[in-house]
Amino acid sequence: MDNETIGSTLDQVADLLEIEGASVFRVRAYRGAARTVSALASPVSTLPDKGPGSLEELPGIGKDLAGKIRELAETGELALLHELKSRTPESLIHLLELPGLGPKRAKAIHEGLGIDTIEELEKAAREGRLRALKGVGPKLEAQILEGIAARAARGKRISLAEAEAQVEPIVARLREVVGVSQIEVAGSYRRRRDNVGDVDILVAADASVAIGKKLISDPATDKVLADGDTKTSVLLKSGLQVDLRVVPASSFGAAMHYFTGSKAHNIAIRTLGVRRKLKISEWGVFQEDKRLSGEREEDVFASVGLAWVPPELREDRGEIDAAREGKLPKLVERADLRGDFVGGNLDADGIAAIASACAAKGAAWLVVLGATRHDVERAQKHAGKVKLFAGAVVPIGADGSIGTSEDVDVVIGEIHAADLDEKSLTQALVAAAKSGRIHVLARPSNGGKPKQFDVEAVAKVCREHGVLLGLDARPAFLAGADGYARAVKDTGARIAITSRAANADEAAHIRFGFDQARRGWCEAKDVANTLSAEAFETLLARR
DNA sequence: GCCGTTTTCGGCCCGACTGTTTTCAGTCG
Structure with a gap:
């Protein structure tokens, strides 16, 4: 099972x-x-x-x-x-x-x-x-x-990408309300889970500020579920539930911590508080009814002897011990991005367009999947400072054999194995990683549903053979990517985040891969996309 | 059912809201 x-x-x-x-x-x-x-x-x-x-x-x-x-x-x-x-x-x-x-x-x-x-x-x-x-x-x-x-529509979780698209314009409109000093989206959205069930927006303002009314009258709002002084809940026309909470600025940090969760993380933090005779709530940190702090999120962590924990790690998966011992990872950031893997029948113009969009986000190199060395050479003239590599996705057989491809710089091995069991899949991936013919091993997926295999065992072989482990950043392929990234990182292997973008808009999806890598505790050193063009080239040669 | 800077037994997060109540139980996050 x-x-x-x-x-x-x-x-x-x-x-x-x-x-x-x-x-x-x-x-x-x-x-x-x-x-x-x-x-x-x-x-x-x-x-x-x-x-x-x-x-x-x-x-x-x-x-x-x-x-x-x-x-x-x-x-x-x-x-x-x-x-x-x-x-x-x-x-x-x-x-x-x-x-x-x-x-x-x-x-x-x-x-x-x-x-x-x-x-x-x-x-x-x-x-x-x-x-x-x-x-x-x-x-x-x-x-x-x-x-x-309404039960069919309820409880459906949507992708983070979809939630972003719906929520960002609403937040922008709410931000305009006079008297709002701070506004942030909390909850699983802030923790960057790959899917979200509802969205919590937190606002620092006087309760008298009419921000709830603003949400109710928002063009995206369909139905009002609750309308109180400090909490307003609406259902958007899309079916997404949005909860808006208003707190005084003095409680904003405590409320951010509380509403960001996760629930398990909050319980763990409050339990630490209990041991120190502190009561921690969304209103602040209290000792016997005396309010000690709560304006900043750091205050909550400091009250129980912890360093501030990035939201992506707040799942009660060891972050509390790490924060106490000063061993929190320095998570990879979007600004660390130096390269990506794009593709999808791009012509020279398409390649140049993606290259310029990626360069604006800090990219120094791109692997263009499905392009020949000749294509890439031609496109390089229009790609500015971005170093282009020709790449190919080749199939891996059920026995771990590698298919053939054009002569390219970067080979991604991808297994299509809907019917392989865990053990056979693990064996095939190990054999492929040992073959010396691939640079990246794509994460096995069955139409977006990740296939189970022994990630530790495969990642170990990949580390020994200098093979990167692929993490597909497309929103439909992110399920379980955080745990996968964590397992890869823990074995000392490196992941390669691939947007597989066919255009500049899709190239922006790389950020969702970074989100999941962060949720997987990855630092810049764990992610090949942070390498300079030279270092990436060296890595390719070394394999 | 888990777990130990109070503990191997006796604790286990905290508050808001709602509907049904005349003081609170149940639900939710």
């Missing part, structure tokens, strides 16, 4: 436990494990049984959960889940997806009314039977019906 499925199975267990009324801490443990396993770059089966790197060593996973995860990985089944399903109908899990319905009410609905499915729930709500339950009145009943009607 692959890691993602193991994660969602553990989430199901958590849902059912929650409905049963199990300890919230036990539920949290399962959710934490689900998150941790889903984010692993390599399949659970490739982890060592004991000692460093084993399941038990992962934060929040102890003996019991490690056993359950192994059970799932090896057999695809989980005895506990069967047991839970025998007591509580599985279909109740779907009730939790409705706004206003949590575990307690789902349980009450099941036990009090004998309702197990959304269809039964809808019927009962229409007939006004739900309000027979304690704590449920007409408003909740209406909300549930509305939730059922």
Whole structure:
């Protein structure tokens, strides 16, 4: 069973436990494990049984959960889940997806009314039977019906690129409101997750400033979900939910920290606060009701003895220990960009256009995929100072054999292996990396869905043979790229971020690759795109 | 179910909002 499925199975267990009324801490443990396993770059089966790197060593996973995860990985089944399903109908899990319905009410609905499915729930709500339950009145009943009607559109996450395109113009309009001193987008958007579920905009201003009204009247707004003094929520016409929160400037740092999350990171930070007898909230850092700080985000970290942590790292994946020990990575920055891999049947004019757009972003070299040395030589005259390399993408066979290509400077090996299992895929990639015929090993993907393989094992071979590991920066190919980058970095190998842009607009997508590399703790030295043209050429020759 | 600068047992983040209540439980982020 692959890691993602193991994660969602553990989430199901958590849902059912929650409905049963199990300890919230036990539920949290399962959710934490689900998150941790889903984010692993390599399949659970490739982890060592004991000692460093084993399941038990992962934060929040102890003996019991490690056993359950192994059970799932090896057999695809989980005895506990069967047991839970025998007591509580599985279909109740779907009730939790409705706004206003949590575990307690789902349980009450099941036990009090004998309702197990959304269809039964809808019927009962229409007939006004739900309000027979304690704590449920007409408003909740209406909300549930509305939730059922809108459930297809809810909970859908969109790519970061799409979210940027929708949110940036809105933020620009909100920024114009008089009395707004600071405005930032927080949440997973600020952490640069490859997909976002909703968008949190944080504003420093007096509560009296009419910024909520401005959002409500924004041309992109479709529907108002909440409209209070400090919080306004709307649904955009696209279906994206935007939450706007107004805080005083004195709390802006604490609020930024809080609303940036992640939830797991916040819990970890607050737990550190508790040990120091501090209370940390979105309003600031408090000691016995006395407010100590909160104007700047750094204040929150400093209050628990930590250095400021870049948002991309705030996933409770070791950043807190690193911040305490002064071992945070100096993350690669977009300004470090020196080169990219572009392509897509470009003619000399197209190459020149991309070269000039990339040069404006700091590029000193470009690998042009699908171009011959002759094409590149001709285009070089119009490419200014940007050094061009001819590149080719060649197929890797299921046995690791490398296909043929034109005589080019840079060869990217790409495996098309929808049907290969983890082990065969790993073997093929290792063989390709050892072949001495490729410079970059593309990340295996099945139409944007990453294929699982033993990243550590492959990256180790790549490091030994001077092969770069590709990270496709196109928005549809970013899933799991952060964990992949982290695994590559940890083995000491280097990644190569490839925009594969066919035009200047697409070349700007390289930033999404940088985002994921940052989420993967990569420093400039871990990313080949930061090399000067000379250093990149040397690297090509050395392989 | 996890975990240890209080701890191997007894804790486990914090606040806002909502709808239903006459003091609070449930949900959400």
